[in-house]
């Protein structure tokens with residue numbers, strides 16, 4: 683068994699090879715407890731633990747409940763996704779832990795690697811900074827800076843998949859915004875988030891680049907100029 687571990691699954695054998703006596707003792711203890719209390723899951727957790735396997739719902743239930751997909755779904759976020767190792771990295775319920783891990787890794791990389799302290803500007807930051815600079819010089823305060831910053835985010839979201847982002851189209855589209863009607867008051871954001879959740883809304887119809895809410899994943903505008911900023915097009919054509 684140990685030889686098999688070493689050859690077929692060296693990673694899963696690491697703990698046992700480092701602490702063979704302790705793990706044998708603990709195995710007897712857990713087995714005894716699992717039998718006495720009739721709790722088979724305790725034994726499963728122990729096996730997964732010493733093999734460095736995280737006891738995800740997928741791992742725990744893929745054999746015993748292979749027909750029942752629901753048994754393998756994530757219990758933390760309730761998003762309906764299968765809880766496997768890939769899901770743990772993107773599970774919304776684990777966001778805090780994911781950020782903490784990212785911070786720790788960033789710190790190690792910065793402290794221990796040569797030139798690690800030199801931070802390179804991200805593509806998003808560079809593109810948005812250049813767009814903002816160009817817009818400020820060409821528009822001369824015709825549009826407020828906070829609005830331009832918001833628009834650079836929309837522009838980036840709509841164009842980030844392109845190998846070469848056409849920055850001129852941002853300035854061009856921006857110069858046309860002056861002809862837009864005055865922006866009315868937004869709906870209360872709390873109210874909006876409640877109806878979005880209750881009715882599972884994803885698309886905001888009949889809006890434009892200056893009025894659309896960030897709470898929606900997608901938005902529609904009848905103005906062709908807005909497609910540069912991520913509009914899906916006219917609501918009546920899209921539907």
Ligand SMILES: [Zn+2]
Nearest residue numbers: 756758759773
């Ligand atoms: Zn989840």
